[in-house]
Amino acid sequence: MKRKAGNVIRPKNTNDEKDISFIKGGRSFYMTLILCLIIFFAAIALLIAAFNRLISRHDQKLSGEICTLMSEKMNSSIEFMTETTHGMASVLSAQAFNSPKDIYNVLKGNTKADYLSVGFIDAAMHIYATPEEMEEFEKWELLETAKVAHPVSMSAPYRSSVFGQPVITLFSDFQYGNNQRGYMFTTYLLKDLQEVAVTESLGDKIEIWLMDANSANTIQCVGADEHATGSWTNAYLTMQNVSRKDVNVYEDWLKRVRNLEDNIGTSYSTSETFYSQYCSKISSLPGWYVVVRIPGDALSATMTAFRTYIFLFLAVLLVVVIVLIGNMYRLSKRDNEMLKSLSIHDPLTGAFNRRAFDLAAEKLLFRGKNSGRSCALIFFDIDYFKQVNDQFGHDAGDQLLIAFCDALRKNFSDTGIIARFGGDEFVVLTEMENIRAIASKLDQTTEDVHAIDLNDDKHEGRGFMISFSAGAANFPDDSADLSGLKKCADAALYETKEKGRNGYLWYSEIGSSAPPKKKVVKKIIRKKIIKKTVKTQD
Amino acid sequence: MKRKTAYILLICLTFLCITLCPACSGKKDNNAPLPISHFEPLNEIKAGRKNVYLIIKVMDSSYWKVIVNGARDAGEVLDCNIYYGGTTIETDWEGQQVLINEALESKADAMIIAPDDSIELAADINRIHDLGKPVVLIDTAANTNSFDICYMTDNLLAGQQAAAEMLNQLKRTGHDTEAVLSVGIMVGSAKSQTINERLAGFYKYWTENAPEKWTIISDIMNCNGKVDLGFDLARDFLKQHPETAGLYGTNNGPTRAICGVVKEQSRTDLVVVGFDYSDEMKELIELPEYPASTMLQRQYDMGNLAVGSVMDLLNGDTPPLKFVDTGVVTVNTDTLSDPEVTEVLERN
Numbered sequence: 001m002k003r004k005a006g007n008v009i010r011p012k013n014t015n016d017e018k019d020i021s022f023i024k025g026g027r028s029f030y031m032t033l034i035l036c037l038i039i040f041f042a043a044i045a046l047l048i049a050a051f052n053r054l055i056s057r058h059d060q061k062l063s064g065e066i067c068t069l070m071s072e073k074m075n076s077s078i079e080f081m082t083e084t085t086h087g088m089a090s091v092l093s094a095q096a097f098n099s100p101k102d103i104y105n106v107l108k109g110n111t112k113a114d115y116l117s118v119g120f121i122d123a124a125m126h127i128y129a130t131p132e133e134m135e136e137f138e139k140w141e142l143l144e145t146a147k148v149a150h151p152v153s154m155s156a157p158y159r160s161s162v163f164g165q166p167v168i169t170l171f172s173d174f175q176y177g178n179n180q181r182g183y184m185f186t187t188y189l190l191k192d193l194q195e196v197a198v199t200e201s202l203g204d205k206i207e208i209w210l211m212d213a214n215s216a217n218t219i220q221c222v223g224a225d226e227h228a229t230g231s232w233t234n235a236y237l238t239m240q241n242v243s244r245k246d247v248n249v250y251e252d253w254l255k256r257v258r259n260l261e262d263n264i265g266t267s268y269s270t271s272e273t274f275y276s277q278y279c280s281k282i283s284s285l286p287g288w289y290v291v292v293r294i295p296g297d298a299l300s301a302t303m304t305a306f307r308t309y310i311f312l313f314l315a316v317l318l319v320v321v322i323v324l325i326g327n328m329y330r331l332s333k334r335d336n337e338m339l340k341s342l343s344i345h346d347p348l349t350g351a352f353n354r355r356a357f358d359l360a361a362e363k364l365l366f367r368g369k370n371s372g373r374s375c376a377l378i379f380f381d382i383d384y385f386k387q388v389n390d391q392f393g394h395d396a397g398d399q400l401l402i403a404f405c406d407a408l409r410k411n412f413s414d415t416g417i418i419a420r421f422g423g424d425e426f427v428v429l430t431e432m433e434n435i436r437a438i439a440s441k442l443d444q445t446t447e448d449v450h451a452i453d454l455n456d457d458k459h460e461g462r463g464f465m466i467s468f469s470a471g472a473a474n475f476p477d478d479s480a481d482l483s484g485l486k487k488c489a490d491a492a493l494y495e496t497k498e499k500g501r502n503g504y505l506w507y508s509e510i511g512s513s514a515p516p517k518k519k520v521v522k523k524i525i526r527k528k529i530i531k532k533t534v535k536t537q538d
Numbered sequence: 539m540k541r542k543t544a545y546i547l548l549i550c551l552t553f554l555c556i557t558l559c560p561a562c563s564g565k566k567d568n569n570a571p572l573p574i575s576h577f578e579p580l581n582e583i584k585a586g587r588k589n590v591y592l593i594i595k596v597m598d599s600s601y602w603k604v605i606v607n608g609a610r611d612a613g614e615v616l617d618c619n620i621y622y623g624g625t626t627i628e629t630d631w632e633g634q635q636v637l638i639n640e641a642l643e644s645k646a647d648a649m650i651i652a653p654d655d656s657i658e659l660a661a662d663i664n665r666i667h668d669l670g671k672p673v674v675l676i677d678t679a680a681n682t683n684s685f686d687i688c689y690m691t692d693n694l695l696a697g698q699q700a701a702a703e704m705l706n707q708l709k710r711t712g713h714d715t716e717a718v719l720s721v722g723i724m725v726g727s728a729k730s731q732t733i734n735e736r737l738a739g740f741y742k743y744w745t746e747n748a749p750e751k752w753t754i755i756s757d758i759m760n761c762n763g764k765v766d767l768g769f770d771l772a773r774d775f776l777k778q779h780p781e782t783a784g785l786y787g788t789n790n791g792p793t794r795a796i797c798g799v800v801k802e803q804s805r806t807d808l809v810v811v812g813f814d815y816s817d818e819m820k821e822l823i824e825l826p827e828y829p830a831s832t833m834l835q836r837q838y839d840m841g842n843l844a845v846g847s848v849m850d851l852l853n854g855d856t857p858p859l860k861f862v863d864t865g866v867v868t869v870n871t872d873t874l875s876d877p878e879v880t881e882v883l884e885r886n
Contacts, residue, residue, distance in 0.1 A: 132858065132859060139695070158694070159679070159692065159694070159861060160860075160861065161859045161860070161861045161862065161863070162859060162860065162861075163683075163860055163861075164679070164683065164685070164687075164688055164859075164860025164861040165683055165860075212742065214742075214745045214746065215738070215741040215742045215744070215745040215746075216741060217738040217741055217742055228657045228681055229681060230681055231656060231657060231681055231731050231734065232694065232731070232734050232735045232737075232738040233728075233734040233737070233738065234734070234737050234738050234741050234758075236741075236754075236756045236758055237725065237728055237734070237737060237758050237760075239756065239758075240728065240757075240758055240760060241728065251756065
C-alpha cells in the first residue's frame with residue numbers, strides 16, 4: 001500500500017527527549033532543585049546550630065553569674081539566721097542569770113520569734129529543751145554540731161519528729177555565769193531558707209540545694225515545685241540522668257566538690273534540659289555547699305522564640321521561592337525545548353542535524369566500546385532526488401525527504417540515531433546484534449521507501465517508485481572511530497552508486513564483484529521517472 | 539518518575555528539617571494510665587461507724603498485705619469501717635490521685651495514704667486536709683505540712699542502718715579494711731522520696747564510717763519499679779564491675795532482683811543488703827553460705843497505729859508528734875531467731 005508523504009510542518013517529535021538524552025547528560029532540573037534544597041537545609045541547620053551555640057554560650061555565662069549571685073544570697077540568708085541566733089546569744093551573755101534554767105525560761109518566753117523551737121545547752125552539755133526535742137538531739141547527734149559553734153554552727157537538715165518537716169538547727173556559743181560557756185540553739189524549717197533565698201525573677205526555674213561534699217547527698221531548698229523542698233537525693237543518682245557526653249564533666253565537678261574546692265561551676269545536659277550549675281561553701285556548715293542550678297532555657301526564652309520566627313520566616317520564604325522557581329522553570333522549559341529542538345534537529349525532517357549527530361554518535365560509540373557491542377553506520381542517499389525536485393517542485397521534494405526520514409525512523413530509531421546530513425543525504429548509526437539484523441532492517445526500509453507515493457493529490461507522482469543507495473560500515477571491525485566509520489560508509493555508498501544504485505553495500509564488500517544488495521520489489525524505477533520527465537517536458 | 543522521586547525527597551527533607559528543628563520539638567506523653575484497684579471493704583462494714591479509706595502503693599505485694607492486716611486488726615478493735623485500694627506499681631502516683639478523688643466522693647471521714655510520690659501528691663494531701671478531714675500518712679512522707687501524723691521508717695536512718703550492716707557483713711566475711719573494695723547500688727526509682735532518703739542515708743553512713751579504700755561505685759542502677767529490668771541491670775553490672783563485693787537494694791524491687799541474680803550466679807562472695815522480706819531475700823538469708831541482710835520495716839505497726847491515730851483525730855485528740863519513726867530491724871542469718879525479729883516476721 002502506498003503511503004502519502006508527510007506534511008512540511010512537522011509535529012513534535014516524540015523522540016525528542018530520547019534524542020536530547022543522547023546528547024546531554026542525565027542531570028535534570030529536579031535533581032538540581034534537590035541539590036539546592038539540600039544545600040539550603042544544610043545552611044539552615046548550620047545557622048540554627050550556630051544560633052544554638054551562641055545562645056548556649058550566652059546562657060552558660062549568664063547563668064553562671066546568676067548562680068554565683070544566688071549562692072551568695074543563699075549563704076547570706078543562712079548567715080542572717082546564724083547572726084540572729086548569735087545576736088540573741090550575745091544579749092544573753094550580757095545578762096546575769098542565777099541558773100541555766102533561768103536562761104531557758106527567758107528563751108522560751110520569747111514568743112514573737114520566727115524559729116520553731118529554742119533551747120539551751122549548759123557547760124556540762126546538759127540540754128534544756130522539751131523531751132521531744134531532746135530525743136532529736138540524740139537521734140541526730142546534734143550535740144556534736146553544738147560543740148563546733150565558734151561562734152556559730154548549723155546542723156545538717158533533718159526531719160523533725162515534732163514538726164514532721166525537714167528542719168535545721170543553729171547553734172551559737174555564749175558566756176554565762178562565771179565565764180561558763182554554753183550554747184543556744186534555734187530550730188528553723190528548711191522552707192524558711194527558701195523564703196529568704198527565693199527570687200521573683202526566674203523563681204520557678206532556679207533550683208537550690210544544700211549539699212554534703214563528703215557523701216554527695218543533697219537536700220532541696222528551692223525549686224519549681226514548692227513541695228519538693230526538703231527532699232533528699234544523691235548527686236550520683238542525679239548523674240544517672242546526665243547525658244552521656246556530659247557525664248565526665250559532671251563527675252569532674254563532683255570530684256572537685258568532694259575535694260572541697262570553692263566556687264565551682266559546670267554545665268551539662270540531661271535528656272530534657274541543658275543546665276548550668278554552680279556551688280559555693282557554707283561558712284557556718286563545714287563540708288556543705290549551696291548548689292544552684294538553672295535550666296538553659298530559663299534565660300533564652302526570648303531568643304528561642306526569635307529563633308522560631310527565623311525558622312518560620314525561612315520556611316515561608318523557601319516555599320515562595322520554590323513556587324517561583326517552579327513557574328520560571330515551566331516557562332523556560334517550554335522555550336528551551338523549542339530552542340533545543342531547533343539546535344539539534346533538522347527542522348524539516350526532525351532528524352538530528354550533523355552537529356548533534358556527531359555528539360550523539362560519539363556517545364553511542366563510546367557506550368558500544370564499553371559494552372563490547374557492535375554498531376553500524378549507514379549513509380543513505382535518495383536516488384535521483386534532484387530530478388524529483390526539478391520535476392515535481394520543492395514541496396514534493398520536501399515531502400519525499402520527510403517520508404524517507406519517517407521510513408528510516410520507523411526501522412532504526414529503536415536502536416539508533418538518525419540524522420540528515422544535508423540535501424538528500426541521511427545517516428544512521430545503530431547498535432547491531434549482527435549483520436543479518438541490519439540487512440533485515442535495510443530490506444524493510446527499501447520496501448517502505450518504495451511505498452512512498454509522491455503528490456498523490458495531483459496524481460503526478462503516482463506510479464513512481466523511490467529508491468535509495470546506502471553504504472554501511474561496521475564498528476569496530478571497519479573502524480573504531482566515528483571519522484573512520486564515516487569514511488568507510490561513504491566509500492561503500494560511493495561503490496553502491498557506482499554499481500547502479502537502489503541497494504546497499506558493506507564497506508567490507510568493496511572491490512568484490514558482487515552487486516549491491518537490494519530487495520527487488522519492482523524493477524526499472526528509473527524508467528518511470530524518466531518517462532514522467534519526458535511527458536512533463538512535452 | 540524523576541518528578542515523583544523529587545517530590546518524595548522534598549517531603550522527606552521538609553519532614554526531616556521539621557523533626558530536627560529544635561524550635562519545633564515538643565514532648566508527647568503517650569503513657570496509658572496503669573490499672574488501679576478500686577476501694578473494697580477491708581472489714582465488715584457496719585452502719586454508724588466512721589469510714590476510713592486506706593490507699594496503699596502496691597496491691598499485689600506481701601509487704602503491703604502486712605500493712606493492710608495491721609489496719610484491719612485495728613479497725614476491728616477500734617470499731618470503724620475500713621476501705622482499701624491501691625495501685626499496681628509503686629510509682630503510679632496518678633493512680634493514687636484517682637483513688638483520693640474517689641474516696642472524697644464517697645464521703646470518707648478520714649484517709650490513710652502511702653504516697654507513691656512525696657512531691658506529686660503533696661497538693662492532693664493539702665486538699666484533703668483543707669476539707670478538715672484527718673490525713674495520716676504511712677510508709678512515705680509527703681512534702682507538705684498538711685497531714686496530721688506520719689508513721690514510717692525514717693528512711694535516712696534506715697539507709698544509714700543498711701550501710702552499717704553492709705560494712706559489718708563485709709568485715710564479717712573477711713574483707714581487708716586496707717584493701718580496695720567497692721559496692722554497687724540499685725534503686726527502684728529516682729523520684730521516690732523513700733528511696734532517695736535510703737540512698738542518701740547509705741551514702742552518709744558509708745562516707746563517714748567506711749574504710750578509706752572501700753568505695754561506692756558511682757554507676758547507680760535504676761530499675762524503675764520493674765523487677766525484670768532489675769535482673770538484667772544486676773547481671774550487666776556484675777559483668778561490668780567484677781570487683782563488686784556488695785550490692786545494696788534500696789527497696790523491695792531492686793532487692794528481689796539483686797537476690798535473684800546472686801542466687802542465680804551462686805555468688806556466695808557477694809554481700810547483699812536490701813529492704814523487706816521477699817521470697818528471694820528469705821531464700822538467701824536461710825542459706826548460711828550467702829551473706830545477706832535485709833532491713834525489715836515494722837509495716838504492721840504502720841497500718842495498725844495509723845488507724846489508731848485516725849480514730850484519735852476523729853475524736854478530737856491531737857497527736858504530740860507529727861512524725862513517728864517505726865524503725866527497722868536488721869534480719870540476717872544470725873538475727874533470724876531474735877525475739878524482736880521473730881515477732882516482726884510473724885506479723886509479716
